[in-house]
Amino acid sequence: MAAMATETKPGAAVPATVPKNGGAPNSWGLGDGQAIPWEYAPAPESREIVTIRERYGLFVGGKDVASSDGLTFTTIDPSTEEPLAEIARATEADVDTAVRAARQAQSKSWGKLPGRERAKYLFRIARLLQERSREFAVLESIDSGKPIKESRDVDVPLAAAHFWYYAGWADKLDYAFPGRVAKPLGVAAQVIPWNFPLLMLAWKIAPALAAGNTVVLKPASTTPLTALLFADLCRQADLPPGVVNIITGPGEIGMALVTHPDVDKVAFTGSTAVGRKIAQGIAGQGKALTLELGGKAANIVFDDAPLDQAVEGIVNGIYFNQGEVCCAGSRLLVQESIADLLIAKLKDRLSTIRVGDPLDKNTDVGAINSRAQLDKITELVAAGVAEGAELYQPACELPGRGFFFRPTLFTNVAQSYRIAREEIFGPVLSTITFRTPEEAIEKANNTPYGLSAGIWTDKGSRILMMVKRMKAGVVWANTFNKFDPTSPFGGYKESGYGREGGLPGLQAYLRLEDR
Numbered sequence: 001m002a003a004m005a006t007e008t009k010p011g012a013a014v015p016a017t018v019p020k021n022g023g024a025p026n027s028w029g030l031g032d033g034q035a036i037p038w039e040y041a042p043a044p045e046s047r048e049i050v051t052i053r054e055r056y057g058l059f060v061g062g063k064d065v066a067s068s069d070g071l072t073f074t075t076i077d078p079s080t081e082e083p084l085a086e087i088a089r090a091t092e093a094d095v096d097t098a099v100r101a102a103r104q105a106q107s108k109s110w111g112k113l114p115g116r117e118r119a120k121y122l123f124r125i126a127r128l129l130q131e132r133s134r135e136f137a138v139l140e141s142i143d144s145g146k147p148i149k150e151s152r153d154v155d156v157p158l159a160a161a162h163f164w165y166y167a168g169w170a171d172k173l174d175y176a177f178p179g180r181v182a183k184p185l186g187v188a189a190q191v192i193p194w195n196f197p198l199l200m201l202a203w204k205i206a207p208a209l210a211a212g213n214t215v216v217l218k219p220a221s222t223t224p225l226t227a228l229l230f231a232d233l234c235r236q237a238d239l240p241p242g243v244v245n246i247i248t249g250p251g252e253i254g255m256a257l258v259t260h261p262d263v264d265k266v267a268f269t270g271s272t273a274v275g276r277k278i279a280q281g282i283a284g285q286g287k288a289l290t291l292e293l294g295g296k297a298a299n300i301v302f303d304d305a306p307l308d309q310a311v312e313g314i315v316n317g318i319y320f321n322q323g324e325v326c327c328a329g330s331r332l333l334v335q336e337s338i339a340d341l342l343i344a345k346l347k348d349r350l351s352t353i354r355v356g357d358p359l360d361k362n363t364d365v366g367a368i369n370s371r372a373q374l375d376k377i378t379e380l381v382a383a384g385v386a387e388g389a390e391l392y393q394p395a396c397e398l399p400g401r402g403f404f405f406r407p408t409l410f411t412n413v414a415q416s417y418r419i420a421r422e423e424i425f426g427p428v429l430s431t432i433t434f435r436t437p438e439e440a441i442e443k444a445n446n447t448p449y450g451l452s453a454g455i456w457t458d459k460g461s462r463i464l465m466m467v468k469r470m471k472a473g474v475v476w477a478n479t480f481n482k483f484d485p486t487s488p489f490g491g492y493k494e495s496g497y498g499r500e501g502g503l504p505g506l507q508a509y510l511r512l513e514d515r
């Protein structure tokens with residue numbers, strides 16, 4: 001905290017300049033509906049480290065090339081709505097060229113390299129990512145709207161960690177699957193979303209390359225810049241041409257890529273609706289497919305939980321990355337006997353969250369990624385109010401331009417409300433109460449999704465019991481949103497299938513044959 005504008009003791013009258021926070025009781029003793037009167041001096045991260053070019057081409061066969069019809073689209077800074085760069089809009093002919101480049105590299109160079117040689121390239125990429133981490137973090141925050149402290153401390157280090165981890169597997173494929181021979185699948189088509197642009201790239205490219213495949217990757221249209229900077233890093237690492245190809249363009253180009261007849265493996269992260277279209281589009285083509293789709297995770301707090309710790313976990317669960325997280329803890333299930341206390345503590349904590357400039361090191365919640373996503377969040381929050389839920393938003397000031405949304409907490413939510421059923425993908429938490437563990441399990445599993453869940457309790461035996469009965473691919477206990485490259489991640493039901501991370505994440509890029 002850089003400066004405290006007014007010294008206010010708990011219980012003392014709050015200056016008139018301090019905005020009201022919506023009439024909530026405040027257990028810090030500030031009085032009814034009063035925000036904490038702290039102000040932070042700006043602490044902006046410098047943009048100087050990044051050079052954003054006016055135009056970016058496609059990265060195909062190791063070269064930066066324009067699209068075959070010369071068309072481009074604009075990527076903007078969601079915190080200011082200002083244009084950042086013109087990006088090549090790939091055509092179907094470009095998709096074909098990229099897949100050919102990947103095929104040639106797979107059969108002539110990369111696929112023939114021994115694992116230990118592939119590992120050297122992956123280690124080099126990991127090292128370069130670390131060396132250039134500030135550049136990647138700043139660019140990620142500018143293009144996506146996420147706070148710099150998250151791109152700096154989570155996205156970029158985890159992306160590097162994935163390359164380190166899979167580099168370690170590249171020369172051990174002969175031992176990873178006892179009794180089986182592991183062979184690469186060939187060319188992988190990878191389509192990734194905008195919420196973790198660089199990290200999703202790493203999740204996709206690192207295991208594919210370690211296993212001996214080559215890739216054509218399409219980033220989301222609102223966040224192409226770190227993928228294109230990664231193209232530069234591939235050149236710096238002397239990666240053989242065609243091993244990594246990056247094409248940019250709209251969803252239909254993603255579809256042209258995954259359905260291309262010379263693609264062997266498809267990996268997609270994004271919405272369930274598009275995942276379904278991809279599964280239909282490639283049905284019968286004999287391609288391997290992994291889908292990592294949406295979620296509506298329950299974060300369950302029992303009456304014996306460490307409440308202050310749980311509050312931090314709830315905040316991290318839903319307000320991390322503006323709630324634009326597939327595994328976000330968007331449904332808070334709280335045991336009825338502690339609901340009032342927990343909600344009061346949560347409201348206190350929400351009044352300290354700083355929303356604003358993604359490049360400010362103090363910012364907790366940055367900009368929503370796009371106008372379309374902001375509209376979707378706004379629409380669902382209005383639906384929550386119309387259906388009868390009680391809305392709470394802290395009185396934080398939002399910047400005058402850009403796509404920002406206040407951290408939002410709903411109480412009195414019925415399971416039938418849209419805000420309890422649909423993936424909002426924004427900083428919006430819906431609270432539902434329960435009385436018994438049975439009821440918690442039933443409510444938690446009452447969703448078409450099955451990606452993640454959280455459990456907060458003092459009892460180890462209860463954790464083990466709950467974990468067994470949750471229909472979710474990842475279950476965190478007394479923590480939330482913890483990621484590690486060694487740990488498999490993926491869902492059930494409409495959250496998709498297949499696993500990324502760990503050995504299962506490597507296996508998804510391999511064909512296992514009998515010795």
Ligand code: NDP
Binds near residue numbers: 221251294
């Ligand atoms: P999409 O699923 O549309 O986008 C994800 C990726 O798929 C992008 O690269 C996109 O390209 C591409 N894509 C879009 N349509 C197709 C298609 N028909 N065939 C192949 N690829 C395609 O997500 P949205 O950006 O539209 O977000 C909508 C909602 O999806 C969000 O509100 C959120 O609920 C959910 N979502 C979930 C994510 C997750 O991690 N589980 C991630 C992102 C969104 P382009 O960007 O060019 O459209």
